[in-house]
Amino acid sequence: MLRFTINPINDINIDDLRIVLYNYIISKQLNEKLLIRINDLEKDKIAEGKDKETLEILSLFSIDYENTIYQSDNLKYHQKLAMQLMNQKKAFACFCSDEKLEELKGEAKKQNKPFEYDGFCETLSDETVLNVNAPFTVRIKKPETKIEFNNLLKEKLSFSPSEIDSFVILNHDKKPTYNYACSVDDMLYDISTVIRKEAYSVNSAKQIHIRNLLNYDKEINYIHIASLESKNNYTIKSLIDEGFLPAAIANYLVLLGNESHDELFTIEDAIEWFDIKKISKKVLHFDIDKLKSLNKKHLEEIDEMRLSKILGFADVDIGKLAKLFLEDSNTIKEIKEKINLVFSQKSNYQGSNEDFQQIKKCLRNAPFIETFEELKTYILNKTNLKKENIITPLTYLLIGEEKNKDISKIYLLIKNYLGEIIK
Template sequence: MLRFAQSPTRDMHLGDLRVAIFNYIVSKQKNQKLLIRIDDTDKENNIEGKEKEILELLNLFSIDYANVVYESENLKYHQKIAMQLMGQKNAFACFCSDAKIEELKESAKKENKSYEYDGFCQTLSDETILNVNSPFIVRIKKPEENIEIKDLLKGNLLYKSSEIDFFPILRHDKTPTDNYASAIDDMLYDISDVITSEEQLIESPRQVHIRKLLNYDKEINYTHIPNVSSDLENSSVKYLIDEGFLPAAIANYLVLLGNDAPKEFFTLEEAIEWFDIKNISKENVHFDIKKLKELNKKHLQSFDEMRLSKILGFADTDIGRLAKLFLNEVSTIKELKEKINLIFSPKSTCEGFEEEFVELKLCLKDAPYIESFNELKTYIIEKTGLKQEKLLTPLSYLLTGTKTTDISEVYPLIKNYLGEIVK
């Protein structure tokens, strides 16, 4: 079984989604289940409603999963196993204050060394511990030997005992730290493959260390995915969706990034057929919004007119054709909606052509159904006498909301809405 873990303490970012997509693809290729885990043990920082948003986004991207679990639901197991580790002297109560820990970190920084907990509380006797009334956290015993993990992309990785350190497993309120809860939950749910971000490189060996202390001997296959950088001020997935990018296009680009794909334009279902996680770039990748716009436009162009129309809030193939016409200028759903909204928005005047605009509006309000643009133009000339720029510029603005749109192409697609447009 594979799992995708996401914390409800922040937005889902592009790198998170890329990890989720890779987990989904590999689970399909291996014919294994995919578990979604909401890492909600950090109660103070959890954002209300964020876990619902995570699941909604995964569903929006058609990422199938077998089950959703919440780390907080396994609290009793996390605490019970922590007590077991303490009983075996593989974990201990730590009474050091936050100020003391900060002092150790500052001292290490001044000496240009990596911070290590000094292990002071590990030496406390049981009697001393019983007589201390201060709050405490629980720390794991530092490994006596180096910890090795096998990574599909990076090969064998060796971590020194000092890098693992005496890291915390329970907070002051006795809730588990994310890293500890993850190690225990991977055991509980019999996880076989962990595809996660490169940011977890130090956390994974710590999880291996916890499981070793518990004599859990199943080997978990690790793949740490390189990070995704971008020049976007907001790199959250929800932001891109709100900006009008299609989930299919975003997924297409995230799989394409740093990958030797057989073609540039594809769906997730097609990617399952050829994707090989061993072939993705071992270096960080850069997310280019211009490239996403290009792919988004291709996906929109691949839709039939009725489907595209429905996305824009209509059920009319003519509106779908109109949207495809506008794709010569724009590339997102949001931009298409803005174009369509301009057509249907009320227009009171046209700067520089105020009198002509009023004349045109009165003329078209009383106009019969007119099939072609040439027939429309002839009708207006006969009724108003307006010609050339005095006709075309204010007419373009009245029908499209801009003075420069080629209305000869647009009119046949909006003729059925003329009464609504010029009201």
């Protein structure tokens, strides 16, 4: 089984989605299940409804998973195994105050060294521990030797005992810390493969150390991938709100750092050819212009009725209109803005407003007219306007823009809505 952890504090961002897409693809390739794990350990920091919102976003990308579990539901297991580690002298009670720990961190910073717990409480006798009434955390004993494991994308990773350190596994309130909860939950749910960002390699080593002390001997395959950098750290919600299709976003994120025979593909296609061992090992950079280009291509390929429904209609002609507007649009939002202009109230015209008002009055009483040429002829016959004075204000009246080389084609697609357009 594979797993992806949702943090219900923040919106899911592009790098998070890239990781879950990789997990989904690999789970399908390995014919294994995917578990969504929700990190709700810090209840006071959780944004209400953020977990459900994130799950809804995953459904937009057709990411199916076996189950959703909340880490807090496993609290009794976290605490039980922590007690086991303490009884076996593999973990210990730490009474150091926050002030003392901050002091140690400050000293380490002055010496330009990483913080390392000084081990003060590790040597306290059982009698001393029993006689101390102060609140305490539980710390794991740091390893005696290096923690080494294989990263499937690179050579073996190795972390010294100092890098692992005697880190906290239970806080003062006896709730588990993230790394400890993850290590226990990976055991409980028989996780076989973990795909994470390269920056979290040391966390993987800490989790391995915990499982080693718990005598859990199943080897978990770790795949640590290079990070995805973005100047704006786009969230998936913001991209969807801007009118990017989930299919295009997924296409772009899987394409990043990969080689594909086709630039345009679905996640189902990617399951057939994707090889995670071949993805780039270098830091990747998010390019919004490349995403816009891919999004446009997906919109070009989409069925016209479906596109119409995405835009809030159920008319093939509106879908065809959207395709015409794609010439200088890249997203659903940009197309919607153009369609909204078509149906907007156009009370005045900055050019010859008198000509504009005449055309508008004329068309309010016009019968159904088949073509744009016939429309122009009708206006000429019903008004005293000259032919050269009609095109610009008429184009503005129909689409909210003064010029468009496709106005004849556009008219064929909006003629049934003329009553709504001429307000």
